[in-house]
Amino acid sequence: MRRERASSASAVVGAKMMTHVWLKTLVGQHFNLYLLAVVLLILAAGVGASLLASRRERANKESVVRPNAERLCGLICLPIK
Numbered sequence: 001m002r003r004e005r006a007s008s009a010s011a012v013v014g015a016k017m018m019t020h021v022w023l024k025t026l027v028g029q030h031f032n033l034y035l036l037a038v039v040l041l042i043l044a045a046g047v048g049a050s051l052l053a054s055r056r057e058r059a060n061k062e063s064v065v066r067p068n069a070e071r072l073c074g075l076i077c078l079p080i081k
Contacts, residue, residue, distance in 0.1 A: 009042045 016023065016035050023031045 009039050
């Protein structure tokens with residue numbers, strides 16, 4: 001997934017480099033600032049999606065029913081006499 005996020009931001013930068021003359025006439029003098037905002041939004045969306053995925057993964061791990069520790073210790077640990 002990291003490649004996809006990096007390639008989308010790279011695609012925006014690449015398109016900007018190829019069309020900077022047209023973009024300057026269409027968008028105005030501050031078109032670099034607008035494109036920087038687009039790249040930052042793409043990166044922020046990637047960070048947000050990553051945080052959401054890790055939160056869901058953590059919730060799924062915690063929802064798994066774990067055996068009772070005492071019962072598990074009784075099966076594995078042998079009493080010393």
